[in-house]
Amino acid sequence: MSPAILLLLALGLGLAGWLVARGRAQAFASQSGGRIAARPSYHGWYAALWIALPVTIFIVIWSVVSPQLVMAHVLASPEASVLPEFGMKRQSLISEARAVATGSATTVFNPEARQLIGPFEDALTRYNWIGLALTLIIALAGAAWAFLRLKPDFTARTRVEKAVMTGLLLASLVAILTTLGIVVSLVFETIRFFGMVNPIDFLFGTHWGPDPMANPDNPDPTRYGAIPLFWGTIYIGAIIAMIVALPLGLMSAIYLTQYASPRWRKVLKPALEVLAGVPTVVYGYFAALTVAPFIRDLAVSVGISNASSESALAAGMVMGVMIIPFVSSMADDSIAAVPQAMRDGSLALGATTNETIRRVLVPAALPGIVAGIMLAVSRAIGETMIVVMAAGAAANLSANPLEAMTTVTFQIVAMLTGEGSFDHPATLSAFALGFVLFLVTLALNFIALRVVKRFREAYE
């Protein structure tokens, strides 16, 4: 019995409970001449909630627990004794047998797996029936509880509304849970990593070259120096990308707010916003396929013979293009927030428009613009696909933009999509890198919000 079918069952039972309870409440109403404490549909909702909620909670738990129960049942069967003690073979035999037993495959590849099909089918039918029975029992218990409470003077509405309020509160707690989940999962794995590699070696070492095949018990700490990654991230995301995005974004915003006629603005602004809507994998493809070869050819033609086809410059430039609409809309907002009187005053004194912009508007909007830049940098250093596709894997500590460079996000992807096991320091280093990335982007965002807040107060 798949969770989806059980959930449908829960919904069906809930609907039935709703109809029956509402009918009962209507009967109360007609008996007592229309005076009941809550409208009939609230009685219905009360019953439906008491049926569907416990059942749904049970199904969620059951869908996590039951595969493990099935597994335990299979392993306890005498046929399981043929399984090898440990390792890949055991896993593949088990999953093959499971595939046949659940019907997603017709036959097994390994003959050894065949004897396991029987126990698997036994266990699956057994726990399917148990799951179904428990679902029905819980639904009946909920229904009984609810129906025993239904009386003409029962205040069903307050009860239902209390449940709704709890639901609202729980929904908003998801955000906290997610944040907590991120922090806990990152911290937990990072601590495991730092148990194997000294944090000082990690944060200040200058050579990055984890070997996922090396002995995990005794990692070589000199291969886990993340400085080249931090440098590559900053160089690509905060330097090259910003050299592209800042002038283009800022000047675009200035033109759109100060010079463009409303009609032009209506056309150009959405065009810029389209740039923000292009998926990063498309930018990455564009960088790898068009920009990087172009830059290499250009470099070769001016006499730089060792130009690489994966370069920090290509990744950084395309990332800069991606960031343009972001910088421009932040600058747009903060320039628009400067009081009109300041602009009028400057123009009235005889300044030209560009003098007004450069000497009055931009300085006044500067905190907002700076905050926008910080948010843009935080977005650039967290960006993954462009660097994965265009920046290269070599950890270079160099200032030459034509060289391949690697970034934190690239290495997270590389470490976690390889073959390494989850207990290996090379794999765990991805979580440590993720933790650093999380902290840095969070700090940038936090500072940016702080700056904006201060700036707003200045004009109030």
Add this chain to the structure above:
Amino acid sequence: MSEQAITAPTRTEAFEARLKKRYASERRFKAMGLGAILVSVFILVFLLGTMTFNGIAGFQRAELAVPMDFGEAGISLDPSIADEKDKFRSLEGQGLREVVQFFAEQELGAEGAAELSPQAWRVAADEIVADPSLLRQQTTLWLPATDDLATAYSGDGQADLQPLAQQLAGEGKLSDNFDPGFFSRSDATDPQQVGIWGALKGSILTMIVTLLLAFPIGVLAALYLEEYAPKNRWTDIIEVSINNLAAVPSIIFGLLGLAVFLWIFPNFRSAPLIGGMTLALMTMPVIVISGRNAIKAVPPSIRDGAMALGASPVQVVFHHVLPLALPGILTGTIIGMARALGETAPLLMIGMRAFVATPPDGFTSPATVLPVQIFLWSDEIDRGFVERTSAAIIVLLIFLLVMNGLAIYLRNRFEKTW
């Protein structure tokens, strides 16, 4: 003479020169602004242009014309077989593969027939299953060529195949035809055989999970924070964490999915369920933030009116505020979903980068999504994949364009100022 004296005793020569300079700088500045915008727009046009230019060829594939006379070959299709798979197997058992090869050799010569894709007979089988009357007549089928011949036909690749390709093309037996199968097949190792349906279906399933989780949670959280939340430390923490989540890099959500969801559901690696859950956490803050703005825009008089008529706080919100705020919330939701649809990095983390040759048949079967498919194809060395990748990008961009267009339409259609 007197005129000059009246207009400006200050308008000296130096003043005029300064003014001229200032005006010139004004013009330069304006031109720079326009230039910045035009450069950005040009890059956008260039990007879309290269993708379209490459992608058009990706919707086609090189096919060879092979005249067939099935009546002569003596293949039959038992009409009592109902299942398509069984029909397929029956055709294979009767030697359709060899028959196709035979006709190809007759028409194209041994050298040409060798360049017929090994999967070509499947195309013939599909045609026959769709229209069994083919078996009684002479017909010409366009069957896929091998990848090598296709590259030779496009002008690069192996030099020794190029004369053959030119000869066949000259005789009208080889040409690039629109390939409707690109929309109905899945991933394969041969660019001539790939399609995007598997990835598209994976994307759709993933988006369904994302929407089912992120929309209710996001809307309920927005309602709570905007309408009911008391101003205390707890709600402050909720608010701060929602704003922070909106700014967390997407790859971090991938790490979360990897560490938490795959730890709870170890069997569902690379399933749309896990992908959808991961993306839902990413989309939820976007929905909350836009939802709060929409709810804030509903005037208090509506709440007061409902309250005055005796509605409870829950009824006020669910009967009056929510319906009025819904268009705004939907706009934000569509934008958030569009972002989730284009997202790649978190899905790489949870293992949705596997080679998946069959479309997923449920929320828990292995799947890949469109952006990840694009990423996987972009890694292929084979030149044929370049065009296929661009074609897939066009499909993805069209989806995003439609979603964003819908969001803009909703905003314009339902935007109200009270």
